[in-house]
Each structure stands twice: as structure tokens, then as C-alpha cells.
Amino acid sequence: MKIILYTTLFFLSISLNAQNQNCNCCTDTHGEFDFWIGEWTVTNPDGSLAGTNRIVKIQDNCVLQENWTSAKGNFTGTSNTFYNYKTKQWEQIWIDNQGQSLHLKGNKSGNQMILKTDEETDTNGNPFYHRVTWTHNDDGSVRQYWETITNGTEIKVAFDGLYKKTN
Numbered sequence: 001m002k003i004i005l006y007t008t009l010f011f012l013s014i015s016l017n018a019q020n021q022n023c024n025c026c027t028d029t030h031g032e033f034d035f036w037i038g039e040w041t042v043t044n045p046d047g048s049l050a051g052t053n054r055i056v057k058i059q060d061n062c063v064l065q066e067n068w069t070s071a072k073g074n075f076t077g078t079s080n081t082f083y084n085y086k087t088k089q090w091e092q093i094w095i096d097n098q099g100q101s102l103h104l105k106g107n108k109s110g111n112q113m114i115l116k117t118d119e120e121t122d123t124n125g126n127p128f129y130h131r132v133t134w135t136h137n138d139d140g141s142v143r144q145y146w147e148t149i150t151n152g153t154e155i156k157v158a159f160d161g162l163y164k165k166t167n
Helices: 002-021
Strands: 038-043 049-058 063-070 076-084 089-096 101-109 112-116 127-136 142-150 154-165
Touching: 049 154, 089 112, 101 127
Parallel strands: none
Antiparallel strands: 038 049, 038 154, 049 063, 063 076, 076 089, 089 101, 101 112, 112 127, 127 142, 142 154
């Protein structure tokens, strides 16, 4: 009986160890954006409530999933963010309840994750792109700063939110 028990435990241990070693998204690179994981209260620069956000890792640590709700609850959005092995960069696909979407790409630099869209042309023929920067602050908070940049120099702030963990 002991032999069966030890044999079973041995094979169970090997199986669990193999599963842990086969985690394709358990690398340092895949952990670069982990500072954004959590349940957050998000405030505007004036201190008013912008909304709440919940960021979790899914798909065996390969995807950061965001679930945003504005302060009034009438605006929601979801993003999936992942490290793309082929392009060697982070990508985010954002879709909201207004039918808007963004596809951002970029990389981490220091304590910041900086992602931007491809350049597009507005209705006046001007080139523009969106750049979103998440800054991991020393106190554990995260600042999300979203800019729309037109003609390479005209910058309009679309969102500036300070994330503080709720748990």
C-alpha cells in the first residue's frame, strides 16, 4: 500500500512541476505590467472620482484583462493587454460600451508602460495618434495619462487618472 501511495505522490509531483515549467507567460517580460493588477479607485486631477477599474491576469498569465466603469456607471470598457512574442512589444485592444476601440502598442521604459496607436488622419486631413502612459509610482499608485497628438506637436489630454488600490 505504501508503495502505491509513494508512487502516486511521485507522479503527481512530476506532473505539477511540469505544469509549472510549461507556463509560457511566466517570464519577467510578461510581468512588466503586473503593477497595474488590482482593484482600483480612479480619480481625476481635481480629486473627483473618475471611476473604478479591475485588472486581472487571465489565460494562464498571458493576458491582463481590464474592466472599467465610470463614476456615473454609464461608461464602461474592457481591454485585453498582452505581450506579443512576434513583434516583441506589448499590445492592448480596448472596446467600450459606446462602440469605440483602440489598438495600442509599445513597451515598458523604466517605471512606465508607454503604448500608442498607429497614426491615422482626422477629418481635416491632419495626422494624429493616441499615446497612453501608465506610471508606477513609488507609493504603489498608478497614473494613467492619455494624450491625443496631432501634427506631431499639438497635444490634447484625453484622460488623466490616478489609480489607488481599494483592497
